[in-house]
Amino acid sequence: MRITSVAIAVGVVVAAGAAATWYTKNQYNEAIATQLAKATTYYDEMGMKVSRDVTQSSFFSLSDKITITATRAMFEQMDTGYMPTDPFTFSMLSDCSILPLYLTCDSVFEAGTDELSLMVSEMTKGFDYSLKSSVNALTSSIHYTFVSDALVREEEGVSINIKPMRLTSESDLSMSEAELEGSWDGMTLEKAASEEKITLGTMAMKLDIEYLEDLLYTGDTELSLSSFDLSNAAGGPTLAAEKINFATKTWQRDDGAFGVNYNVTGDSMVATGNMPMELKDMVLKFQLEGMSQAAMKYLVGYNNSAADMQNPEAVAKMIDILGENPLSMTIEDISAVYNEAEMEVDGKFDLQRFDMGILQSGQMPGIVSGTLNIELDEKAPQVLPNLAPMLNQYVQMQMVDVDEEGDYSSTITIKDRKVTANGQLVTEL
Numbered sequence: 001m002r003i004t005s006v007a008i009a010v011g012v013v014v015a016a017g018a019a020a021t022w023y024t025k026n027q028y029n030e031a032i033a034t035q036l037a038k039a040t041t042y043y044d045e046m047g048m049k050v051s052r053d054v055t056q057s058s059f060f061s062l063s064d065k066i067t068i069t070a071t072r073a074m075f076e077q078m079d080t081g082y083m084p085t086d087p088f089t090f091s092m093l094s095d096c097s098i099l100p101l102y103l104t105c106d107s108v109f110e111a112g113t114d115e116l117s118l119m120v121s122e123m124t125k126g127f128d129y130s131l132k133s134s135v136n137a138l139t140s141s142i143h144y145t146f147v148s149d150a151l152v153r154e155e156e157g158v159s160i161n162i163k164p165m166r167l168t169s170e171s172d173l174s175m176s177e178a179e180l181e182g183s184w185d186g187m188t189l190e191k192a193a194s195e196e197k198i199t200l201g202t203m204a205m206k207l208d209i210e211y212l213e214d215l216l217y218t219g220d221t222e223l224s225l226s227s228f229d230l231s232n233a234a235g236g237p238t239l240a241a242e243k244i245n246f247a248t249k250t251w252q253r254d255d256g257a258f259g260v261n262y263n264v265t266g267d268s269m270v271a272t273g274n275m276p277m278e279l280k281d282m283v284l285k286f287q288l289e290g291m292s293q294a295a296m297k298y299l300v301g302y303n304n305s306a307a308d309m310q311n312p313e314a315v316a317k318m319i320d321i322l323g324e325n326p327l328s329m330t331i332e333d334i335s336a337v338y339n340e341a342e343m344e345v346d347g348k349f350d351l352q353r354f355d356m357g358i359l360q361s362g363q364m365p366g367i368v369s370g371t372l373n374i375e376l377d378e379k380a381p382q383v384l385p386n387l388a389p390m391l392n393q394y395v396q397m398q399m400v401d402v403d404e405e406g407d408y409s410s411t412i413t414i415k416d417r418k419v420t421a422n423g424q425l426v427t428e429l
Contacts, residue, residue, distance in 0.1 A: 028062070069088070090110065103134065103137070106131070129148040130148075140172055142173055144169045179206075183202065183203065196231070197229075203225050222247045227242050240268075243265075246263070257291060262286055281336060284333075290326050331346050375408065376407065391408060398422060398424050
């Protein structure tokens with residue numbers, strides 16, 4: 001009786017493990033199918049094809065090949081100036097091991113045999129990397145890790161050093177929510193003949209997004225660059241920047257309209273040449289609000305291409321969609337220290353509904369209203385000598401105020417087709 005009970009218990013455990021293994025494999029296949037369906041919905045219109053071929057499948061393992069093909073139609077839409085003879089293809093080959101409630105995959109990229117693919121293969125020869133993924137069926141999540149070594153190339157007096165990169169991502173199996181973090185140690189590009197050198201410092205990125213539809217997401221993105229340097233030993237123009245940060249926040253209101261916050265900051269930027277410049281403490285913060293979902297797709301580039309911009313009907317459609325909701329733009333802060341002179345701008349503008357007809361009829365000025373506050377410190381006339389005569393003239397016309405410390409300020413208002421500065425009429429639109 002005991003032997004029978006043990007046998008039954010073992011059988012139950014084996015059956016449960018087999019069921020969990022089958023369930024895990026099924027979850028993985030469904031997740032891939034969902035992602036391919038989403039990609040096909042959007043990319044087909046662009047002229048890009050995505051397909052999957054399961055090359056091996058057993059109870060405890062699976063191998064597949066996901067191929068992306070960029071057709072000539074896609075290159076025509078993008079208007080890159082390059083038109084390949086054959087479609088450009090590359091694939092991701094994955095070998096997966098399946099356990100109860102857990103699946104792991106090792107993947108590699110494989111270029112096609114077309115001209116562009118062969119060119120990419122030659123450029124990346126010797127590029128070592130690791131791409132691993134895992135699926136946890138218990139938590140319905142998928143995790144990716146990409147790690148690369150440095151890639152060093154030197155040809156015809158040009159040397160490039162692409163330094164190591166690390167990327168990790170985690171999402172649910174449907175990709176309705178995803179988090180991604182990455183870091184890159186930067187790169188250097190040198191031209192021996194001209195003694196030019198471009199250096200990118202370390203870069204870090206972070207995304208926390210939620211999927212809506214048609215590859216449209218809401219959420220937060222962050223990107224930081226420690227430094228950028230363009231040097232020229234021969235005495236040509238140079239450019240250097242330190243600690244540049246980009247951040248966006250996209251959200252959807254209860255009424256379905258969208259808002260986007262943009263935040264750009266930088267510690268410093270120095271340029272030499274015909275127009276030497278030094279910028280410090282740079283800030284650019286502004287917010288767009290009121291866009292419809294269709295307008296958001298245009299804003300992020302999902303519904304337009306370079307070819308569309310040459311088509312009057314496509315342009316008219318884009319204008320109509322962008323103007324189907326009232327819009328507002330809030331400038332929270334645009335400021336910097338320019339050659340030791342402090343400058344700051346803030347304000348808000350509202351735009352009523354519009355379409356291509358209103359734009360062509362010249363009625364746009366009548367639907368715009370808002371206020372812009374501008375402040376310049378007392379050093380502005382010295383660092384911007386071309387601005388000094390105009391600034392003095394505006395002070396005399398009471399369009400610009402000067403306080404006891406010599407700082408300049410003005411409030412520019414647009415309302416009812418009239419532009420005023422500190423209450424004084426500048427022009428009628």
